[in-house]
Amino acid sequence: MNLTAQQAREMAHLIGLDIPEADLKVVALRLASLLTAMEAIERELGPLMDKTEPIPPVFPQEPAD
Amino acid sequence: MEDSELAYLSAAEQGRLIRSRKLSPVELVQHSLARIERYDPVLRAYITVCAEAALAAAREAETEIGRGRYRGPLHGLPFGVKDQLCTRGIKTTLGSRIFADHIPDHDATVITRLRNAGAILIGKENLHEFGKGGTHVFYHGQPRNPWDIARTPSSSSSGSGIAPAAGFSSGSIGEDTGGSIRGPAAANGVVGLRPTFGRVSRHGGLMYAWTADTLGPLTRTVEDNALFLQAIAGYDERDPLTSRREVPAYGAALGKDLKGMRLVVVREMTWPDGVHPEVRAAMESAIEVLRSLGATVGEISLPWAKHAIPLGMLTSDADVASMYVPLLRSRWAEFDAGTRSRMATAAMVPAAVYSRAMRARAVVRNQILAAFDRYDALLCSTSLKPAGLIDEAREVVRSAADMAQRIILRRISTHPFGVANVPTLAVPAGFTQAGLPLSLQIAGKPFAEATVYRVGHAYEQATPWHTRHPALAETTRAARVIENGVTS
Numbered sequence: 426m427n428l429t430a431q432q433a434r435e436m437a438h439l440i441g442l443d444i445p446e447a448d449l450k451v452v453a454l455r456l457a458s459l460l461t462a463m464e465a466i467e468r469e470l471g472p473l474m475d476k477t478e479p480i481p482p483v484f485p486q487e488p489a490d
Numbered sequence: 491m492e493d494s495e496l497a498y499l500s501a502a503e504q505g506r507l508i509r510s511r512k513l514s515p516v517e518l519v520q521h522s523l524a525r526i527e528r529y530d531p532v533l534r535a536y537i538t539v540c541a542e543a544a545l546a547a548a549r550e551a552e553t554e555i556g557r558g559r560y561r562g563p564l565h566g567l568p569f570g571v572k573d574q575l576c577t578r579g580i581k582t583t584l585g586s587r588i589f590a591d592h593i594p595d596h597d598a599t600v601i602t603r604l605r606n607a608g609a610i611l612i613g614k615e616n617l618h619e620f621g622k623g624g625t626h627v628f629y630h631g632q633p634r635n636p637w638d639i640a641r642t643p644s645s646s647s648s649g650s651g652i653a654p655a656a657g658f659s660s661g662s663i664g665e666d667t668g669g670s671i672r673g674p675a676a677a678n679g680v681v682g683l684r685p686t687f688g689r690v691s692r693h694g695g696l697m698y699a700w701t702a703d704t705l706g707p708l709t710r711t712v713e714d715n716a717l718f719l720q721a722i723a724g725y726d727e728r729d730p731l732t733s734r735r736e737v738p739a740y741g742a743a744l745g746k747d748l749k750g751m752r753l754v755v756v757r758e759m760t761w762p763d764g765v766h767p768e769v770r771a772a773m774e775s776a777i778e779v780l781r782s783l784g785a786t787v788g789e790i791s792l793p794w795a796k797h798a799i800p801l802g803m804l805t806s807d808a809d810v811a812s813m814y815v816p817l818l819r820s821r822w823a824e825f826d827a828g829t830r831s832r833m834a835t836a837a838m839v840p841a842a843v844y845s846r847a848m849r850a851r852a853v854v855r856n857q858i859l860a861a862f863d864r865y866d867a868l869l870c871s872t873s874l875k876p877a878g879l880i881d882e883a884r885e886v887v888r889s890a891a892d893m894a895q896r897i898i899l900r901r902i903s904t905h906p907f908g909v910a911n912v913p914t915l916a917v918p919a920g921f922t923q924a925g926l927p928l929s930l931q932i933a934g935k936p937f938a939e940a941t942v943y944r945v946g947h948a949y950e951q952a953t954p955w956h957t958r959h960p961a962l963a964e965t966t967r968a969a970r971v972i973e974n975g976v977t978s
Binding site for chain 2: 433436437440441442443444445448451452454455456457458459460462463466467469470473474475477478479480481482483
C-alpha cells in the first residue's frame with residue numbers, strides 16, 4: 426500500500442494532529458507498512474478471523490489447567 | 491568480601507547473609523549506592539536514586555531483623571523499578587521531558603508488595619520514553635550496556651536490565667508489552683520474566699496497552715526471579731484483570747531435573763533469515779544441554795507467529811496512542827522523535843483495521859496455545875543478534891526496508907509470546923567471542939510460571955553463564971577514553 430505524505434497529513438488532521446513536515450514522511454511510511462502487513466494477514470487468515478471473535482487475550486479468558 | 495563480590499551475589503544469597511546477620515541491610519544498601527555513584531554516570535540505569543529514603547529503610551530493616559521480625563528472603567534487599575511505575579512522593583517521569591516533574595500520590599501495587607516483603611526501593615530506572623521502544627534521544631541520559639558501553643542495553647526496560655547486571659541492586663521490576671523485560675534481560679546478561687497477563691497487578695503502572703502490558707522481575711539468577719515474583723504475584727482489587735488463582739510456591743519448582751519434559755524449538759522465532767551465527771550456535775548448544783538434562787527437544791513450525799509484530803503495533807500501540815493524542819496535539823516537539831512518530835502512526839490506525847487486527851491476534855494466539863497441548867514449554871533465542879551499537883540500534887525509519895528490518899524482524903523472537911500472553915523467561919545462554927551476552931527464551935502455557943522456572947533453573951545450574959559479570963572498572967576507563975575524544 427502506498428500512502429502519500431499528503432494523505433497522512435489529512436488523516437492526522439481528522440484526529441486534530443498537525444504533524445510537522447519532517448516527521449510526516451516517517452509516519453506515512455510506518456502506517457503504510459503496517460497496513461500492508463495487515464493486507465497480507467487478511468489474505469492468509471481472513472476466513473479464520475471471520476470466525477474468531479476479537480476477545481482480548483486477558484484473564485478471565487485464560488484456559489483452565 | 492571484595493567490592494564486586496557482594497554486589498554480584500545472588501539476591502537469595504544476600505538474603506541468607508542478612509537473615510543470619512552476617513550482612514547488614516545498611517551495609518548492602520550503602521554498597522549499592524556507592525556503586526551507583528561510581529558507575530551510573532556512565533551507565534545511566536537510574537533517573538532518580540532514592541539514597542536517603544533507602545538508607546532510612548535499611549536502618550529500619552536492620553532494627554526489625556535485630557528484634558527477630560524477619561519478613562522473608564527479600565527483607566533488607568535493594569530493588570529498583572522502571573520509571574513507569576508510580577511512587578508516592580517520588581518523581582515518575584516515564585523517561586519523558588513532558589513528565590520530568592511528575593510526582594504521583596500513590597505507589598504501584600508491586601512496590602507496596604515488595605515493601606511489605608521488606609525490600610528497599612533504591613531508585614527509578616531509565617527507560618525508553620513512555621515504555622515504547624524506539625527512543626532516539628534519551629532526555630534523562632543515554633543508558634549503556636555494562637558489557638560494552640558503546641552498545642545498547644535494549645528496550646524498553648533498559649535501566650531495569652542494567653541495574654542487576656551491574657550489581658546496583660538485588661533485582662528490578664520492569665514492564666513488558668512485546669519484549670521490554672526479555673530484551674534488556676538478554677542484552678545485559680540477566681534473567682527476566684514476562685509473567686502471564688493477570689498474574690501480577692498493573693495498578694500504578696502508567697502504561698496503556700491494556701491487553702498486553704505485564705510487570706515482572708529482572709534478576710541475576712532464576713531463583714532470585716522466583717523470589718521477586720512470589721512477592722508481587724496475586725489478585726489485586728485495584729486491577730480488575732488480575733487472576734484470583736492461588737499463587738504457587740515457585741521455589742518448589744527449582745532444583746528438579748527435566749526428565750520427561752517435552753520441549754520444542756519454534757522454527758520461525760529461532761532460525762529466521764538474519765539470525766546471527768553466534769546466536770545460532772548458542773541456541774544449538776542450549777538444546778544439547780537441555781537434552782542432557784533429560785528433556786526431549788523437538789522442533790515445531792508456528793507460521794503465524796510472524797504476524798504478532800504488526801498486530802501488536804496495530805492494537806497495543808493504538809491503545810497507548812489513544813491516551814497521548816491530547817499531548818501529541820499540544821506538545822509534539824517535546825516528545826522524542828522516535829516516540830512521536832510511532833504514537834502518531836498508531837493513533838491513525840482505522841477502527842475497522844484495529845478490530846480486524848484483534849481478531850487476527852486471537853487466531854495467532856490460538857496457534858501458539860495449541861502447541862502447549864503437546865509440549866510443556868516452547869523455546870527460542872531471546873534476540874536474533876547480540877546487543878548492537880547504540881547508533882546502529884536506533885529505530886530510524888527511512889524506507890520500507892528499514893521498517894521491515896529495524897522494526898518488524900528485530901521483534902520476531904519476543905512479540906509472539908507477548909501477543910499470546912503466556913509466561914516467558916529469558917535466561918543467560920552464553921557469550922559472543924566479543925563478550926556480549928546471549929539468551930535463551932522459555933515460554934509456558936498461561937499461569938505455568940513454575941514450569942518455565944523449572945526449565946530455566948535446570949539449564950542455569952548446568953551452565954556457567956550466570957556466574958560471569960561485567961568488569962565495570964574497565965567500563966569506567968572506557969568512558970574516560972570516550973570523554974577525551976579518543977574514540978566515539
